[in-house]
Structures are given as C-alpha cells and as structure tokens.
Amino acid sequence: xxxxxxxxxxxxxxxxxxxxxxxxxxxxxxxxxxxxxxxxxxxxxxxxxxxxxxxxxxxxxxxxxxxxxxxxxxxxxxxxxxxxxxxxxxxxxxxxxxxxxxxxxxxxxxxxxxxxxxxxxxxxxxxxxxxxxxxxxxxxxxxxxxxxxxxxxxxxxxxxxxxxxxxxxxxxxxxxxxxxxxxxxxxxxxxxxxxxxxxxxxxxxxxxxxxxxxxxxxxxxxxxxxxxxxxxxxxxxxxxxxxxxxxxxxxxxxxxxxxxxxxxxxxxxxxxxxxxxxxxxxxxxxxxxxxxxxxxxxxxxxxxxxxxxxxxxxxxxxxxxxxxxxxx
Amino acid sequence: xxxxxxxxxxxxxxxxxxxxxxxxxxxxxxxxxxxxxxxxxxxxxxxxxxxxxxxxxxxxxxxxxxxxxxxxxxxxxxxxxxxxxxxxxxxxxxxxxxxxxxxxxxxxxxxxxxxxxxxxxxxxxxxxxxxxxxxxxxxxxxxxxxxxxxxxxxxxxxxxxxxxxxxxxxxxxxxxxxxxxxxxxxxxxxxxxxxxxxxxxxxxxxxxxxxxxxxxxxxxxxxxxxxxxxxxxxxxxxxxxxxxxxxxxxxxxxxxxxxxxxxxxxxxxxxxxxxxxxxxxxxxxxxxxxxxxxxxxxxxxxxxxxxxxxxxxxxxxxxxxxxxxxxx
DNA sequence: CACGGAGCGTCAAGCGCTTAACGTTCTGTG
DNA sequence: CACAGAACGTTAAGCGCTTGACGCTCCGTG
Numbered sequence: 001x002x003x004x005x006x007x008x009x010x011x012x013x014x015x016x017x018x019x020x021x022x023x024x025x026x027x028x029x030x031x032x033x034x035x036x037x038x039x040x041x042x043x044x045x046x047x048x049x050x051x052x053x054x055x056x057x058x059x060x061x062x063x064x065x066x067x068x069x070x071x072x073x074x075x076x077x078x079x080x081x082x083x084x085x086x087x088x089x090x091x092x093x094x095x096x097x098x099x100x101x102x103x104x105x106x107x108x109x110x111x112x113x114x115x116x117x118x119x120x121x122x123x124x125x126x127x128x129x130x131x132x133x134x135x136x137x138x139x140x141x142x143x144x145x146x147x148x149x150x151x152x153x154x155x156x157x158x159x160x161x162x163x164x165x166x167x168x169x170x171x172x173x174x175x176x177x178x179x180x181x182x183x184x185x186x187x188x189x190x191x192x193x194x195x196x197x198x199x200x201x202x203x204x205x206x207x208x209x210x211x212x213x214x215x216x217x218x219x220x221x222x223x224x225x226x227x228x229x230x231x232x233x234x235x236x237x238x239x240x241x242x243x244x245x246x247x248x249x250x251x252x253x254x255x256x257x258x259x260x261x262x263x264x265x266x267x268x269x270x271x272x273x274x275x276x277x278x279x280x281x282x283x284x285x286x287x288x289x290x291x292x293x294x295x296x297x298x299x300x301x302x303x304x305x306x307x308x309x310x311x312x313x314x315x316x317x318x319x320x321x322x323x324x325x326x327x328x
Numbered sequence: 329x330x331x332x333x334x335x336x337x338x339x340x341x342x343x344x345x346x347x348x349x350x351x352x353x354x355x356x357x358x359x360x361x362x363x364x365x366x367x368x369x370x371x372x373x374x375x376x377x378x379x380x381x382x383x384x385x386x387x388x389x390x391x392x393x394x395x396x397x398x399x400x401x402x403x404x405x406x407x408x409x410x411x412x413x414x415x416x417x418x419x420x421x422x423x424x425x426x427x428x429x430x431x432x433x434x435x436x437x438x439x440x441x442x443x444x445x446x447x448x449x450x451x452x453x454x455x456x457x458x459x460x461x462x463x464x465x466x467x468x469x470x471x472x473x474x475x476x477x478x479x480x481x482x483x484x485x486x487x488x489x490x491x492x493x494x495x496x497x498x499x500x501x502x503x504x505x506x507x508x509x510x511x512x513x514x515x516x517x518x519x520x521x522x523x524x525x526x527x528x529x530x531x532x533x534x535x536x537x538x539x540x541x542x543x544x545x546x547x548x549x550x551x552x553x554x555x556x557x558x559x560x561x562x563x564x565x566x567x568x569x570x571x572x573x574x575x576x577x578x579x580x581x582x583x584x585x586x587x588x589x590x591x592x593x594x595x596x597x598x599x600x601x602x603x604x605x606x607x608x609x610x611x612x613x614x615x616x617x618x619x620x621x622x623x624x625x626x627x628x629x630x631x632x633x634x635x636x637x638x639x640x641x642x643x644x645x646x647x648x649x650x651x652x653x654x655x656x
Numbered sequence: 657c658a659c660g661g662a663g664c665g666t667c668a669a670g671c672g673c674t675t676a677a678c679g680t681t682c683t684g685t686g
Numbered sequence: 687c688a689c690a691g692a693a694c695g696t697t698a699a700g701c702g703c704t705t706g707a708c709g710c711t712c713c714g715t716g
Contacts, residue, residue, distance in 0.1 A: 001672090009696050014674055023693060046437040047384065048672030051375045051701045067404060072395035079420050087435065089417050092407055107415065109374040212601055243601040250603070273540055273571040275578065275603025329702090337666050342704055354664060376702030379671045 006036035013037075017044050055111045059086040059296065062099055063118040064179075066092050068210070068240075070266045070285055074118060074137065077289020082297060086113055101127040114296045119183050120144075133299035135292045141182040147299065149292045149310045154190045156281035156314035160235065160263060161194035163279070163316055168325040169233045169261060171201040173226050175218065175245065176237030178206040187237045187265060203231060207241060215244030223252060232261060232325040239264035239271050242278050246321070250275075257323035267317050276320030284312050334364035341365075345372050383439045387414040387624065390427055391446040392507075394420050396538070396568075398594045398613055402446060402465065405617020410625060414441055429455040442624045447511050448472075461627035463620045469510040475627070477620045477638045484609035484642035485518035488563065488591060491607070491644055493526040496653040497561045497589060501554050503546060503573065504565030506534040515565045515593060531559060535569060543572030551580060560589060560653040567592035567599050570606050574649070578603075585651040595645050604648030612640050 003010045008029055015024050016033040025033075036042070050056035059082055063071045079088055091099045091107055101124060108115075114133035117125070122142050136148035164172060174191060176184040188204065195202050205222055207214045215236070226234075236242040242264035249256050256262050256276060264271060264280035271278040291310060298304070331338045336357055343352050344361040353361075364370070378384035387410055391399050407416055419427045419435055429452060436443075442461035445453070450470050464476035492500060502519060504512040516532065523530050533550055535542045543564070554562075564570040570592035577584050584590050584604060592599060592608035599606040619638060626634070 010673075011675080011696060011698095012694090014672095015695095018674080020675090024695080026694060029694085043433050043437045045439070045672050046434075047375060047379045047439055048701090049674075051379050051703090052672080052674040054701070056375065067397065067400035069395065069397060072400075075420065076395060083420075087417070087438070088420055089415070090420075092403065092411075092416055092418075105369075105371050106374075109371045110415070111373070111375055212597065243598065246603075247601045247605075269540065270571060270598045273575045273602065275574075277575075338703075339666060339668095339705080340664090342702095343665095346704080348705090351663060352665075357664085373702050376671090377704075379673090380702080380704040382671070 002033065002036045002040055002042045005040060006032040008033060050111065055113050057086050058089050058110055058112045059114050059116065059293075060089050060091060060104075060107050060110075060112045061116045061118065062091040062104060062120070064099075065210075066090060069268050069270075070238075070283075071118065073285035074289040077286040077291075078116060078293040079289075080286075081290045081293025085297070099124075104128055114300045116292055116296055121182060133296055135296045135299065137288055137292045138183065140186040145308075147295050147308045149288050149295065149312065151283045151288065151314050152311050153186055153283075153314065154194070156265070156283065156316065157187065157190035158194040159314075159316035160265075160281055161191060161198050161200055163318065163322065164233050164235070164261065164263070165195075165198040165200050167261065167322060169200065170325070171203070171230045172233040172235050173222070173231045174202050174204045174235045174237070175215065175241050176204075176206055177210050177241070178208060179210065184237050191235060202235075203229060210238050210240050212240050212244040212247065215241035216248035217244075219245045219248040220252065223249075223254070233322070234260060234262050236262065236264050239266045239268040239278060239280055242280070242321070243270070243274060246274055246276075246278070257321050259326065261322040261325070263322060271317075272319065274321070279319045279322040280317055282315045282317045284314070288312055330361065330364045330368055330370045333368060334360040336361060378439065383441050385414050386417050386438055386440045387442050387444065387621075388417045388419060388432075388435050388438075388440045389444045389446065390419040390432060390448070392427075393538075394418055397596050397598075398566075398611075399446065401613035402617040405614040405619075406444060406621040407617075408614075409618045409621025413625070427452075432456055442628050444620055444624060449510060461624055463624045463627065465616055465620045466511065468514040473636075475623050475636045477616050477623065477640065479611045479616065479642050480639050481514055481611075481642065482518045482522070484593070484611065484644065485515065486522040487642075487644040488593075488609055489519060489522035489526050489528055491646065491650065492561050492563070492589065492591070493523075493528050495589065495650060497528065498653070499529040499531070499558045500561040500563050501550070501559045502530050502532045502563045502565070503543065503569050504532070504534055505538045505569070506536060507538065512565050519563060530563075531557060538566050538568050540568050540572040540575065543569035544576035545572075547573045547576040548580065551576075551582070561650070562588060562590050564590065564592050567594045567596040567606060567608055570608070570649070571598070571602060574602055574604075574606070585649050587654065589650040589653070591650060599645075600647065602649070607647045607650040608645055610643045610645045612642070616640055 003013045012025055012029060013033055015021055016030055021030055061078055065071060091104055116135050116137060118137040120136055120139055120142055125144055134146045136144060136146050138150055139148040176188055192202060205218060207218045234245050236245060242262050245262050246256060249260060254260050264278045267280040267282035271280050331341045340353055340357060341361055343349055344358055349358055389406055393399060419432055444463050444465060446465040448464055448467055448470055453472055462474045464472060464474050466478055467476040504516055520530060533546060535546045562573050570590050573590050574584060577588060582588050592606045595608040595610035599608050
C-alpha cells in the first residue's frame with residue numbers, strides 16, 4: 001500500500017490524508033506520501049475510515065417522491081450545500097409514498113453523518129429512532145424539536161385566494177390527493193381558511209395520486225357537477241393535478257381561463273409552458289434544500305443552528321390560466 | 329449488545345443475522361438471538377459488516393442529470409431491480425454534466441457492490457479505473473466490453489423521419505443541445521441518416537442547455553430564418569426543447585401544428601399535457617433501468633450476463649403537434 | 657466399549673483505517 | 687553539560703463485523 005511505497009508507517013499516511021500533519025510529519029515525508037498517493041491513485045477507504053471514526057461521511061436525504069421535479073430542486077439545493085464535505089444518499093421511494101422506516105433503518109446502519117427528512121409524517125418520525133444530527137424540511141403538521149425549514153403555505157394560500165376573489169370568483173373547486181403525507185392536508189386547510197375569510201365557497205375533491213392522468217379523470221367525472229354548482233375555478237394542490245385538469249378541460253371543450261380558471265401549487269418548471277401557462281403558488285424548493293443542508297452542516301460541526309425553525313416566503317406567480325370569472 | 333443479551337457469542341449472532349445457521353446454531357439459540365434483536369431494535373452495522381466482507385451493499389448509479397424526469401424513470405427501474413438487496417446511491421450532478429471522476433472515485437471508496445453508468449462518455453470511462461461489476465446504460469458512441477443496455481435510437485429517428493416525410497414535410501429544422509454527453513450527437517446523426525434516405529432536408533441548430541427557456545430563445549431567434557428557408561417542422565432532440573419551442577411559437581403567433589409541426593425525443597410525462605400534445609420518440613427508460621439493474625445483479629452474483637449488449641426498441645408516439653405540412 | 661462423525665459454539669484473526677500514548681532525536685537554554 | 691520541550695515517527699489498540707479453524711458433546715455403529 002501507500003505506506004510501504006513511501007517508506008513510512010500507515011499511521012503517518014493517515015495523518016497526511018487527514019491533514020493533521022502539524023508537528024507530526026516532516027515536510028519531506030509529506031511530500032513522499034503525497035507522491036506515493038498520486039502514483040498509486042490511492043483513495044482513503046471509506047469503510048475502514050468511517051469505522052474507525054465512528055461515522056461515515058454520508059448524509060441521507062429522505063423524500064417522499066424523487067421523481068417529482070419539485071424534489072429535484074430540493075435535492076439540488078441540498079447538494080449545493082453539502083456536496084463538498086459529504087456524500088448524498090437518497091432514500092428513494094415510489095411516488096408519493098413515505099419511505100418504509102425499515103428501509104431507512106437500513107440506511108442508518110451506514111452511520112450517516114446526518115439526516116434530512118423532507119415532508120416527514122409524524123408516524124414516520126416516531127417509528128424511526130431519530131438519529132443525531134437531523135434537519136426536517138417542509139415539516140408541516142409535525143411537532144418535533146429537530147430544526148426545520150418550511151414554506152409559508154398559509155401565505156401562498158392566502159395570496160391565491162385573494163387573487164381568485166379579486167377576479168370575481170365566488171365558488172371554487174379544490175382538488176388534491178389522498179396520498180400519505182400531511183402536505184396536502186395542510187394546504188387544503190390553509191386554503192380553506194383563506195377562502196373562508198374572503199367569502200369564497202369551496203368544493204373539495206381528492207384524487208388518488210398526484211398523477212396527471214388521475215387528475216384528468218377526476219375532472220372529467222366532476223366537471224358537470226361543478227358546473228351545476230356554479231364553480232368558476234379549480235384550485236389544484238399540486239401543479240401536476242392542474243396539468244391533468246388543463247388537458248381534460250381541452251378535451252371537454254372547456255376554455256381556460258375564460259370559462260374556467262385553473263391554478264396550481266409548487267410552480268414546477270413546466271408550468272410556464274402549459275397552455276395556458278399555469279398560475280401557481282411558487283415554493284422556493286432549492287432554497288429550502290440549501291438552507292436545510294447548511295443547518296445540518298452546522299449541526300454536524302457541533303454548532304448550534306442559528307434559527308431552529310425557518311420559514312420561507314411563498315409567492316404567487318400569475319400566468320394565463322386565471323382571468324376574471326364569467327360574467328364579470 | 330445483542331450477543332450478551334441473548335447469552336451467546338458475537339459470532340453466533342453474526343451467523344444468525346446472515347442466515348448461515350445450518351448446522352451451526354440450534355433452534356433455541358436462533359430464537360434467543362432473534363428476540364434479542366427485536367427487543368433492541370438491532371440492525372447489523374453496515375460499516376463493520378462491509379469492511380469484514382470486503383464490500384458494501386451499495387450500488388452506485390452515475391447519471392448525467394437527475395433532475396430530468398427522464399432519468400427519474402431510469403432510476404425507478406434500477407430501483408425496482410435492486411432495491412431488495414442493495415442501497416442505491418446516486419452520483420448526483422448538475423444538469424447535463426457528466427460527474428467529475430474525482431467525485432465518483434470518492435464514491436468508489438465506499439467499495440460498492442457494483443456500479444451503473446448512464447450515458448457514459450468515453451473520457452469518463454477512461455479516467456475512472458473501472459471497477460468490478462459494472463453495467464452501462466444508454467452507452468451510445470462508446471466502446472467498452474462492459475455489459476450495456478441501450479435504446480435503438482436509429483429506429484426511433486427513422487420512425488420520426490418517416491412520419492414527417494409521410495406528412496409531406498420536405499424541410500425540417502433540428503434543434504439539440506451542445507452539452508457534454510454523446511447522447512445528442514448520436515441522435516443528430518441518426519436523424520440525419522434517416523432524413524437523408526427520405527430526401528428530407530435538415531437545418532441544424534444547437535442550444536446551450538436543455539432548458540425550456542433557452543430553447544425558446546433559440547426558436548425566437550431562428551424562426552424568421554427558418555421560415556425563409558421553407559422549414560415546416562422542428563425536430564427537437566429532447567422534449568424539454570420542444571416545450572420551449574411550443575411556448576415561444578404561441579408567443580410568436582405561430583400555430584402548431586398547422587403552420588409548424590413540432591416533435592420531441594424522450595416522451596417525458598408532461599408531453600401528453602402540452603398544447604398541443606407533443607409527438608415524441610418514446611424511449612423505454614424504466615425498462616432500461618430495470619434491465620441494467622438485473623444485469624448488474626447477475627454480475628455481482630458471479631453469473632455471466634445472459635446478453636452482453638441489449639438494445640431496447642423505441643417507438644413513436646404521435647400526438648397533436650404534427651400534421652400535414654402546409655400546402656398539402 | 658472405542659471411535660467416527662454430526663451438531664453446535666466459540667476463538668481469534670483480520671478487514672483498512674484512526675489516534676492516544678509513547679519513544680527518539682534534535683534544539684535551545686540555564 | 688544537563689535537561690526541558692519541541693518535532694517527528696511508530697506502536698498498538700481498537701471500530702463492529704465475518705469466517706475458517708477448532709473444540710466439545712452426544713449419538714450411532716462396529
């Protein structure tokens with residue numbers, strides 16, 4: 001191995017690779033070791049190193065649905081914060097499902113340096129014996145003393161309700177999904193509260209999944225009923241639902257936004273390319289990831305996090321899918 | 329630890345956890361150990377175990393761009409194949425970039441059980457000392473004796489060219505991206521060949537990235553020129569480009585498909601929800617991931633892979649964005 | 657009754673690394 | 687010149703697990 005090549009002991013090599021050379025290794029030996037490392041293409045073995053140090057340099061990110069472009073942004077943010085020092089390991093799951101605690105425990109066996117949990121369910125946090133440094137993302141409706149970074153969903157919902165009410169809409173349909181996470185529940189409640197304050201009537205309906213297709217089906221079934229009730233706008237709890245509604249509305253010959261306003265939540269990248277472009281509540285996913293990553297880094301380093309619970313502002317992006325209600 | 333709790337040696341616990349109890353551990357002791365494990369919520373430490381066994385149960389997936397929904401499908405497929413036995417670790421990178429071999433080498437230090445490389449560049453494979461079990465995905469334009477699973481891009485390009493020629497188009501613009509991977513190069517060439525055979529004239533243009541917005545810009549700049557040249561269709565090397573074109577065409581008052589046909593490549597999930605829905609070459613990403621995962625599993629188990637190089641059929645999904653050329 | 661072998665457990669070495677503890681050498685100072 | 691302490695190196699003890707080697711008990715058979 002490197003040690004014999006450089007003519008020193010393994011201990012010395014270790015001191016060099018970990019940069020603890022001050023007062024322990026002579027410049028001559030540092031050079032020898034470094035050139036031996038270069039010649040051999042040596043990389044410190046992560047397994048041995050982690051075992052000796054008691055923890056690996058892996059950070060685990062648990063997210064409910066990695067195929068969702070929204071999470072891609074979160075992931076990118078996390079990566080931006082921690083990639084220099086740690087390996088990011090994703091606990092990948094199927095769409096909309098919270099990971100099985102058993103799977104996560106398997107990950108925990110790798111003794112990660114820290115853990116990030118996106119959209120954790122209370123049940124999930126209970127089930128799992130919570131490890132040392134952990135930061136929660138988008139931890140709505142969950143009580144935990146772990147630091148967290150969240151969106152101001154209430155604000156987004158309020159902006160959205162005000163926008164619709166301002167356009168003269170009096171009755172809206174609310175479409176969300178009955179998947180596991182608390183996310184949708186919180187959004188529905190937030191919108192309900194905001195709508196109630198403005199005298200906006202809400203008809204709620206849940207789809208089974210966040211699929212574009214499923215949402216389209218629901219719309220196809222419900223549209224007639226909604227029409228009878230005087231619904232002039234559909235508020236979707238996630239943009240993918242809105243895509244389905246847009247698609248099916250076109251099929252049904254319903255003109256958006258003239259006959260029906262449609263709005264989303266998340267502001268996914270494609271929402272500016274739909275027809276018409278989608279009015280949506282923008283949630284700063286990348287920033288959430290980055291901030292959570294930074295918090296975790298601080299925690300790992302033993303520093304107390306600056307703010308335990310951070311809330312990020314959400315904004316409303318108004319595009320072509322909303323216009324004044326019929327008859328205005 | 330578990331051993332004392334069950335009143336046996338650590339060796340016996342290890343035999344139980346790894347299932348090698350035949351002729352080594354009595355049923356009584358197995359029961360004792362198992363209940364001790366259950367009570368303590370014990371999970372075999374991955375670090376110690378991997379170190380002793382010489383390799384971890386991690387599989388690394390290297391992909392050029394995880395935020396792309398196309399890769400999300402690949403990942404899902406890989407996961408479906410290997411999740412039972414291994415942890416999937418993604419070498420996450422920035423959009424369109426091949427990962428830095430240095431980063432990957434850091435991952436290699438975890439001594440993964442195997443490795444999957446999606447859209448590898450020749451340079452990347454050279455740079456990296458290739459580890460034991462490795463399977464390549466979408467390894468176009470790369471010579472390597474590692475098993476691989478690929479798309480039949482030529483077939484897709486042919487179907488597309490035939491479709492357009494059949495609709496009476498004589499001159500098409502080809503829009504792709506100049507990002508690192510060989511993917512786009514291969515697609516362009518394949519389409520060029522197919523088009524030439526059918527007497528279809530091609531005007532090529534590259535965008536800097538695969539961004540929707542960048543593609544829109546390119547279209548805005550080029551459209552006038554293309555119009556002069558008699559271009560009646562835009563072929564995009566990836567659906568995201570097509571989204572940009574669709575969007576900008578609407579802004580410019582160009583009617584798709586009557587004035588201009590637009591096609592994509594990849595058949596991303598949103599392509600059925602664009603306006604009009606996008607005609608696109610469908611690549612079976614999930615299957616590619618799954619097959620590659622299975623190959624890798626076989627390799628890891630020491631079995632020879634059944635087929636070294638597999639090619640998956642691609643198909644053309646015709647939707648509303650293509651119609652007969654003007655004047656037909 | 658002696659002996660072979662099956663059945664069951666444990667021992668101990670070792671995976672590749674880190675780090676406290678402990679030399680050894682060298683330099684400077686009283 | 688003696689000695690303190692800085693500067694370097696190495697030794698060795700693990701980290702938590704796996705596994706080949708070994709030992710013991712017990713049973714069946716010649």
